[in-house]
Amino acid sequence: MSPFELLRTHAIPSLQATLEEYRDPSTGARHIHLANDEADLAFLVAFPTVPDNSDGRAHILEHLALSGSERYPVRDPFFSMMRRSTATFMNAMTYADRTVYPFVSTDARDYFNLLDVYLDATFFPKLDYLNFRQEGWRHVLDGGKLGYQGVVFNEMKGAFADPGRALYHGLLANLFQGTTYEAVSGGDPLDIPDLTHAALKEFHASHYHPSQAVFMTAGPVPAREIQQRIAERVLSRLTGSAPLKMPQLAALEAPRQAVIKVPAQAGRDDGFGIQFAWILGESADSSVFQQARLLEAGLLGDASAPLRKAMESAGYGRPSRMNGIDDSARQLAFHLGMEGLEQHQVADAQIRIRGALEQAAQRGVPEAVLRAALRDIRYQQRNTASGQMPNVLMRMLTAVPVAMRGGDVKDSFDSERALGQLEQRIAEPGFFEGLVRGLLESPARLTATVVPDPEYFAKRDAAEAARLAREQAGLSAADRSRIEADNAALLALQGQPTDTSVLPRITPRDVSPQPRPLPQLAPQTGCHAVSIASNGISYARVQYDVTALDEQDWPWLQLYVDLRRDLGVGERSYDQADAWRQQAAPAFGLQLSPALNDGALRLALSFQASGLREEQEGIADVIRAYVGSPRFDEFPRIAFLCTQMAQHRIKNLAQMGDHYANLAAGAPGSPLRYFENATAGIGYLPFVTGLQARAASDEGVAWIARHLARIHALVTACPATVVCAGSGADAQALAERIAPPSANAFTAGPADRGATAVAGVRKDCALHVPGQVNHCHIAWSVPDERHPDAPALAVAAELLTHQFLHTAIREKGGAYGGGAGYVPGAAIFAMKSFRDPRMAGTYADFAAAIEGLAATDFPDEQVEQAIISVIKGLDRPASPFDAVLLSLNLQRRGIAPADRARFRSGVLNCTAEGIKAAVHRWLRLRTPNRAAFVGNTGQDLAGLGVVDLLAVAAADQAAT
Template identity: 65%
Template sequence: MITFEQVRSHQIPTLQATVEEYVEPSSGARHIHLATSQADLAFLVGFPTVPDSNDGRAHILEHLALCGSQRYPVRDPFFSMLRRSTATFMNAMTYADRTVYPFASTDRNDFFNLLDVYLDATFFPRLDYLNFLQEGWRHTLEDGKLGYQGVVFNEMKGAFTDPIRALYNGIGAALLKGTTYEVISGGDPLAIPGLSHQMLKDFHASHYHPSQAVFMTAGAIPAADIQRQIAERVLARLPGAAPRRVPQLAQAGTPRETTIRVPSQTARPDEFGLQLAWLLGESADATVYYHANLLQAGLLGDASAPLKKAMESAGYGRPSRLNGMDSSPRQMLFHLGMDGLTEEQVASARARILAALERAAEDGVPHSALRAALRDIQYGQRDTSSGRMPNVMNRMLQALPVAMRGGDVVGALDTGAVLLRLERDIADPGFFKGLVRALLDTPARLDATIVPDAAYFTARAAIEEERLAAAQAALGDDERARIEADSAALAALQGLASDTSVLPRIKPGDVGPAPRVLPDIPAPRDGKYIFPIASNGISYARVQFDVSALPAADWPWLQLYSDLRRDLGVNGYGYEEAGAWRQRMVAAFKLSLEASVKADDTLELALHFFVTGLREEHGNMAEVLAAFIGGPRFDEHERIAFLIERMVKNRLNGLANSGNVYAALAATAPLSPLRRFEDAAGGVAALPFLGELQRLARTPEGIARIAARLAGVHAQIVACEATVLCAGTGDDARELAALIAPPRADVAARSDDPSLPRGREPGSDPGRPANLALHAASQVNHCSIAWPVPGQKHPQAPALAVAAELLTHQLLHQALREKGGAYGGSASYAGSAGLFTMGSYRDPRLAATYADFHAAIDRLLETEFSDEQVEEAIICVIKGLDRPASPFDSVLNAWTLKVRGIDTALRQRFRDGVLGCTQAGVKAAVRQWLKQGTPSRAAFAGNTTQDLDGMQVVDLLALSKES
């Protein structure tokens, strides 16, 4: 009998959990279980994947493993389970040195269903040749011309649009030479066609074995129950053991220099950069990890920190987005760099950074900065917040590389012991100085000059075309016949209906009939709403001003205010002092501008001042709110100019990488007040404002006018009606609320300056559909199409929500991803905005994708779906409604629903409508609102020589008026 032996058990009171470590002796497989009472039941299995080439084998294998297995010979069990499960999270991720397959669910039966599918997928995948052609790469012949196609191939073309990715890849190739980190684990599209199907199968055989695996689980399930299934499904069928694969260690060597070229839309003279990177000890070593954490906090934690100050006060350039500790590789890296430089400024920037390090090694940093860093570690241990993945899953993913690299996984999950040790360490004034000196003395250092390359994409495209031309010239009849046969076989496979009957599923009758319980909204006390929640000793306060009455022309100014205020001075403090003070006082503080549609279909716009911290910091939290609301400073003109320049340049450098966002907002802005605001604040409509703002900020007179306008915006904000939300454990929320003064400030109103840039409407008039091709240089497209539809209160809203899931899983996935090669394709119903959208992501096509959008509507109306397919779509909607949220996120969800006028009765009616949805109801809603409706379209087009399907070209760089 195969059994796991317990190695250790350790309680973590701050997590309200117990870590249990197990090993199966015969294989060496490890199981780490986090026993908790949380709703989420989580699982992951991780494998060390250490490729030695750029052909993307680890990444393509991740895709293929989820394309059918021995017990589940379904063409696409992963995507099938997305619609047959109530999972709160399902994914698979390839990192530089590991591949991870995680999922989470709140239902025990669903958890074990998914466990069965994941175990078979990872250890016993079919790795079918035709799936390799679909997911990896293949040759195509269109009108006799040879080309490439494949999901990963196109995904990585899109990934290469990010300049930071190019920078990071270049650092790995130079500093970590001779290790797996030298190569691009996701795959370089120029190298992916060198991978064969057999090479992929060999890689699976050598890397995916129980002896290599680390299993991690969490939740209120006994570890033995999970281990029995692992033993039966995997260990009994794959005996034996092999030495665990670990990534290679880079040689320390001597300081190195290199040049790294990164993609740029314009390659302006001031787009050069400098990047220094140091190779430290192993990241699984807690001492190495937390010493790097302290270095990051002390050197870069706020505007007064030595390195941050040196880079921001240079009078040229700005800090790189790649700054600080990097624990992704086996050996910790530490990055310091600047961008926005001229070629002549690179040497000066290098000298400035190294001089600032020398001063830090001599003078150290204030003890309060290091104390704040330890406070942040303690805060992170208690934090229950959740983002796109459950909180417990995030903790597991952070601990996994420690476990895989032979580190102390308990120490990775429980920071109690390390905090005590660090408390003693930082008491010594020489401790931090020693950390900086050790960094300076580390010989394994890379000095990289960053060069902007406007021809980055065209050069890569030329190499690809040259290789295809050479291959076509050498193409014989047999090879041509093979390509045509492969294409025909793949098309036939993609056209087959997938038999999912062997897969387990959750049915509508298996889910609860009532909506998820949300906190009640209490009666306010002096404009304050108090929420007692189970927050694990963390408290939250949000002061929100209703700025809905401000005109649309002010929306970009409100967004600018929200973006800049945190980094400016307050109450007599300059921005450096204010940053250090805020960092010392609270764990987190931010401003945000958010919009929602109210019950009367008008727009509510709120400016939020948000602060959170440990319950011991209530007084600090109240002080920070009072300072930022009541004591702003707008006289730091150089600082404002610097922040504007940094913000605008980052936005312009990221045009291609954010193309999907620009396209989605441009398509929906004419149809929805909510999206019109979002477009004006951060989409295509904001680009002219940013361009004018940047030029204005380059003169003393212009920046003075901007500062005065920001002061006027502040006066407008604090004159608006304010509400306070406080949440915390037990009586903490009430005690915190008592410390927060009424959110008013005695600020004289200031007149507007009509000559300053104003917000503009999107490219199309409100109500008039868009038809735009947004262009910036890239090798992929992002396509979006939208229809105005009724909101969540309408009787047909449930049918529209179910229709989106049917379109996504039964039609668009096959047309856009499997056949079209896009990385993603989906439909969505947004009841809060009154929109129905379809979109594609990292798409090699454009016109053909829009044809597929319209064809999908016709096919939905013509197809007689099975009851099972409709039920799967219903489950997809329900699991979105039932997704667990952290206690404070639940408060915010309840508040948003209150603003929208969605009460419990309406939530119940919508849920009943979804659970009772029929195929006829879906088709009636689609026919009325989509087939008979007029859509609005906007695509991000990577090049304008392709068929743009009659769309009007908008050059995003020209729109910004950036010279």
């Protein structure tokens, strides 16, 4: 019998699901279940975690909870289950006021296996002292010098490299003074060493109890079956109830001023900013939240919106990326601001924003803008597309804070009631103007001046060094012995083989030998109209094969994709076009897609739009306009967009270091990575910053515009394919409305071709801007999935990750993450580390892992676990339209259904001997390329040559 009592049910037609809400009367534990027929079986358990300091206790507890429990006394059951399960998503996340443990699987047996592990991990973790020292922080003695080490410690050092994160935390800390949001929930590396093991255990005891827990599930499994397992594993042992821990409410009774310092590059004077932030009400209140969404849409939603237009037309700076609503705290925040300012421009920007708000309070915005915003909410409600995580889990994660903060969780899954109320409100005279007036008159307002600090990292390094110096000066012989003993014990623990036999697992015999089916598209056709279960959404895509364009045009292709959505069409200026497009279709964009077919690079450029099925004409109109009627005569707009792109890339060099190193490592050996390096990596940096220099003159902007027009003419002269999808006959009806224009539909004026060149790839390089961590990458050129060795390479990547690299790089090395991967689409095999305190040691670990694989006699179970890790990646469900696009991409790459079947069969039948042979042929006998991002060039660089990213960005590659 389940102890949970059913409180209510609610049918949600737009999701084809029923929401069920339950409560255990004895503890107060809540269970929210979304009953549907989807393939994904989802689970999460969430706890309020409300720290009052920045020592990272909530974050470190999240790591430690998954490091061994009573029923599963394995050192790392979370990572062990990643290779013993077919779960398509497993993780844990610490937010500012809550910690969430979610997973998703498509197999019922696997689902209940994981349920047991997650329940035991969260409610009955071992919280071992040595694991605390590994995951949280510990002292180390290197050559007698005292230092800090720890996974979370190093993870947060990497997080602090992000200027946006520094600004965001500064805003929350000032706006919500005296609440949990003033603390750094992930932990400040300067404060993390204050946390004791005893304090961490007390925090778990006070926060991780059924009385505090919210369970959420989704899928076709009956709620009672899940509740029975929760009752057996948890409620039978943990009894009693306690008031739900809630974040404090901030009391901002008068406007407040603040100065917030953020990391900045030396030698630049455009790092200042101005930020306004308001508290609007409790974020769990659906009426407050939905009205805030209308406020955001009206003020910022498109280029004609009053606040966005005022900021973009200032002639200096750009809108802050912080702008809009923020529901991360118990009280909803609303942000408006500008960044990229010189110091003398800050006061004028503040006046400009205030003036634009005054005008919006007087004039309002067209009702059509607000109705389009409501339509967008309905579109998002129906949309089944997935990103990095399954769609149903994203909905659950959105609902968690509402449930934990006392709101009506039904409104998180079904917005129709709130939308109906708003439809009536927006027709009322003065409704939107009143929302804006509320901002202007609210005392709950923060005005923050953002100040760039080139010494940001140096100051933090100095503060850490001073603390260590004080601690070292006070070290006794007993202290040194304890530190050495702790580290020796941890090293011994890390070196012990892990007995995972107590953990449940899925074996290769438990999974289907057949690949997950995909929509079949007719080969070599100019139009695909596919009927899918789209939940009432129609999708359209016009895709041009631009493979024939010259390599020198690649950066221009990317620039064209980056800019076209923000330029005018036909007789509409950029702001008019943006407003019209937003009202015609809720989603529109351009995409540049590389693919490899037998080693040859193929490129496609797509115009894509989607909307509710009743908006098909609008979808077609938008695509026709952007394909057939471009405008490249808005020179001030082009100059602004180019300048904004360049400034953003310079500002975020440290944050993007891992991305740049990844592409640089693969570029010499993979045509696909070579292209990506030229259009999204360090090859694109000098091109973009060179455009900023040109955009400073009328002649330079005209030159850019001529190139954009030339690229458009080249693109639309290429072969085109139309792809439409929707429910029933919707796809065919939409396809009949859309036809790619003829090659002569647009004629560009004359343009000098210039001498734009792709920045040459660099071998064995250390990309550098100041920071506190490294990201290490290494890549080999290998065959794609049609080669007989491909299955063995895929399984080898999992063996290397789980049997060698995880221990060496994360547990012993202290990096936040590390592993290996076989990427058939790019035809590379790679290893990496992320937020890593080491560099030379990590590259030594990469080499040792390959030699270790060659010398190890792997038990069958380890090989089978690696096989399962590959299979679950192949079996990850795709949304209906994503499945159509995957099928189209496989067709472009020449991967037939028979190839998919052979690869899967090869994976399921992999042997240790075959894995070693493939690794010997493709990795041990070949020379890889290495590329790292390094925050400090004073360390051992393992023979890599330093490349200053600021110098790369300053090299103007756009000169004629």
